Amino acid sequence: MIYEKTNNMEVKRINRNRIFRLIYKNEKLSMHEIASCLGMSLPTVGQNLKNLQSEGLITENGVFESTGGRKAKAISCIKDAKLAVGLDITNNHLSLVLVNLSGEIVKSTRVAKIFENSQDYIKEIGELVSGFIETSNIDKSKVLGVGIAVPGILSDDKQTVVYSHALGLADRNGPDFTKNISYPSVLSNDANAAGFAELWNTEAVKNAVYLSLSNTVGGSILLDNRLYPGDNQRSSEFGHMTLELNGRTCYCGKRGCLDAYCSASVLSNGTDEGLYDFFDLLKKGGKKQEKMWKEYLSYLAVAVNNLRMLFDCDVILGGYIGAYIEEYVDELRLLAAEGNTFEPDGSYLKVCRNKREAAAVGVALLHIERFLSQV
Ligand SMILES: [Zn+2]
Known part of the structure; x- marks a missing residue:
């Protein structure tokens, strides 16, 4: 019985995810198109659309031309419904980007800052990220998290920089880059993040x-x-x-x-x-x-x-x-x-298609990708 219940919940979750991702990949769709494309019943699609709309993830976006009968409502994804921050740390500067669900840069900034392995530097990173989000005039609950790109080799669990010639770090002696960031944070090697951004959302x-x-x-x-x-x-x-x-x-x-x-x-x-x-x-x-x-x-x-x-x-x-x-x-x-x-x-x-701030965008996309796979 418990198994059946769990299984049913899983089916519902998968259906919801498929519906959202289909809308995400298309500019606009009607409810009938979604149902037909995914082989789902209209009531199932309708209930999911209602939920996704009440959560602010999709919106009605005009109507389609009628082929006889009532005009079908067009449904689109709200690409700014969720956002993620990417921070690229280099020896000379810090770059910050805010990207939306489509991976577009909504806002970016670059600050000249020489890296130092100190608590002051980590504190400044925290303040910089908070200030960046604060001045973006967005609802903070929309921020999925902060990705941090570093020019170095990470530990297997991706929590620590094991070695970075560029930053002069060795033997895990680096600071905790996420310490003063009050959002879910993830670290990535900068070139890996930039490479990830290149293939993201390409089929x-x-x-x-x-x-x-x-x-x-x-x-x-x-x-x-x-x-x-x-x-x-x-x-x-x-x-x-x-x-x-x-x-x-x-x-x-x-x-x-x-x-x-x-x-x-x-x-x-x-x-x-x-x-x-x-x-x-x-x-x-x-x-x-x-x-x-x-x-x-x-x-x-x-x-x-x-x-x-x-x-x-x-x-x-x-x-x-x-x-x-x-x-x-x-x-x-x-x-x-x-x-x-x-x-x-x-x-x-x-x-490359990402001509600027590729590492910052790529590491922010790790949060976006996770959201899209779990919504
Ligand atoms: Zn060499």
Whole structure:
């Protein structure tokens, strides 16, 4: 008897979730369309719609043109019904985004702040997040949680930063980043978060490698739309693949790492403005920039081809460079194809769709995704 009751509740929960997700994926639908699409009875759909509407998750959105008889009401999802905050921690700044159920950035801000392993820094993070939500003029009960992206390797339970060269953390000596945040919080590696954002809500792509070309080089591997963490949470440390034997010294201390050739700071002096200036001068025909860019692309093509050989899936270019590379991607495809044993073109090479604050958006989406799977 208890089993039957539980089972019945589970069926009701699944029905509700299917109805909500169908509306979420469509701009507008009628009650009849929902019932027919999901093979459910009109009373079941009607009761669920009533509940979802009273919870502020869906709304009536006009009517459909009549095909005879009464015009059917159009039903849409309210995309701002729930929101999530993403916080990206870097050595130099803190970025905050507020994203809605569609993954759109509703609000964002970036604050210059040098990382320090101190309680004051953690306190400031808490105040920054509270202030950001406070000034967003939203009902706080709509905030699902705060995601925190960090440039480091996390523990298996994703509660602690085990190691971060960028932040100078080792042996779990970092602070508790979530300590002063009064919302459900989750940590993620920054490149993993950015990679997750790339495949989120896409149905076509199943496998992809995300190459993050920021002031350090990292990335993520997505297999069947899931992040592959590796045995030690250290997968996708693409920045430290050896590109050149006895080559340039990398910040990790080893020689010839990809990072030493393809980080964004190779082109800039480590600042956003520097990168903007670099591409501005490149477009204006600056000889020095042309030479640097040619060399940069030649190394990047080798790395991209290596990733294609390893994973045989799309390679997505992201990070700071991802925001600028669109107009040069055909040139890079040709270079990558020259080194490829099997393929005559580099059409597998893609440019990221999240051109700004990808890590912050991605880590916020972890809360959105959880909500959508449980609603
Ligand atoms: Zn290295």
